[in-house]
Amino acid sequence: MSNKIIALIDGSTYGKSVCELAAWVAARTGRSVEVLHVLGRRDVSSHPTDFSGNLTIDERDNLLSELVSLDEQKAKLAHKRGRLILDQATECLKQAGLTGFSTKLRNGDLLDTVREFETDADLIVIGKRGEAADFAKLHLGSNLERVVRVAHKPVLVAARAFKPIERVMIAFDGGASSMKAVSHITTGSLFKGLPLHLLMAGTETREAKEQVAQASGLLEKAGYAVEARVLPGEADAVIAREVQDRQIDFLVMGAYGHSRLRNLIIGSTTTEMIRSCKVPILLFR
Numbered sequence: 001m002s003n004k005i006i007a008l009i010d011g012s013t014y015g016k017s018v019c020e021l022a023a024w025v026a027a028r029t030g031r032s033v034e035v036l037h038v039l040g041r042r043d044v045s046s047h048p049t050d051f052s053g054n055l056t057i058d059e060r061d062n063l064l065s066e067l068v069s070l071d072e073q074k075a076k077l078a079h080k081r082g083r084l085i086l087d088q089a090t091e092c093l094k095q096a097g098l099t100g101f102s103t104k105l106r107n108g109d110l111l112d113t114v115r116e117f118e119t120d121a122d123l124i125v126i127g128k129r130g131e132a133a134d135f136a137k138l139h140l141g142s143n144l145e146r147v148v149r150v151a152h153k154p155v156l157v158a159a160r161a162f163k164p165i166e167r168v169m170i171a172f173d174g175g176a177s178s179m180k181a182v183s184h185i186t187t188g189s190l191f192k193g194l195p196l197h198l199l200m201a202g203t204e205t206r207e208a209k210e211q212v213a214q215a216s217g218l219l220e221k222a223g224y225a226v227e228a229r230v231l232p233g234e235a236d237a238v239i240a241r242e243v244q245d246r247q248i249d250f251l252v253m254g255a256y257g258h259s260r261l262r263n264l265i266i267g268s269t270t271t272e273m274i275r276s277c278k279v280p281i282l283l284f285r
Contacts, residue, residue: 004121007035008114008147011085013160014127019089020162021280022125023096028190032100035089036117037082038110079105110143111150118153125156128274144274148283154184157274157281165249165280169197171239174211177254181284182215185252186222197246198228201238240276252282 007022009015022033086103093101106113118124126147148155168191172178185191196219200212208230216228231238243251274281 003031005029005031005033006114006117006121006124007033007089008110008124008126008143009035009037009085009089010127011081012127012129014129014158015085015089016092017158017160017162018125018127019092020096021156021158023093023098024162024165025123025125025156025190026098026100027096028192029188031122032102033093033098034117034121035086035093035101035103036106036113037085037089037104038106038108038113039078039082040108040110111146114147114150118151121153123154123156124151125158127158128160148285152285154181154285155283157283159278159280162280163249166194167197167246167248168194168250168252169199169239169243169246169248170215171235171251171253172198172200172212172215173202173235173254174200174208174215175254177284179215179254181252181254181282182218184284185224186218191224191250194224196224196226197242197248198226199239199242200230201233201235202230203232204230243277243279248279250280250282251277252284254284 005022005025007018009018019033019035022035025031026033082105086105090101090103114124124147126144128144144157170178170181170185172182185196198212198216198219200208202208212228212230216226219226231242239251239253242248
């Protein structure tokens, strides 16, 4: 069994929140944290499109030589910047009281890095938005959905700022992924001692009530105090409203449920929900 948390950070304002959230998880589960900063090809490359036919051979060679030199400078700066980002992460984790952590600076594709490192981890933490957060506040980070799609481990999406977690909600739809979330909670220590809200959105059918009762029973058997409900309405609207009204600090949900929640990480409904809920969201597939 793995004993590690991967924290993906960039130079955005979400980096601090990712580190603090990872430290919180590590403290409650006894796991170590591995902080990764990935330098993609576009971070260091200035190589242009095809110049053939537009320049003489000498002009092309001179230009390519200048671009190679520029790429070398950009690569050095990108590495220096990456190290500074990881140094800030180190300081953040130390301030959070965490000792079991490491940092890595990688070159290459982010998703390839996730695939490589997740085999030795059981949770991935990533910020809701990236370095363009302050310029596109209505949009999620471009890497978030890519990581969720490719990851085989649960993905924890950090909000802009971390705050102490006292109230946890499970958005439950009875599907395989949400049952996986329930199983993860019952066998782990992440939420020990915290009250849980189990919420199913939709029509209160006999089947829905039985599914909620079953999941609630498993959680209570594991020692949790659970408030379980079925509320009418569209899943994204109901969950977002309850998160706000009940001052929920942490949301757990299946990313690919068998009901309407199936679309919550793929389409516009998903984007709206993750965007509107200003709390960490733990996604299970």
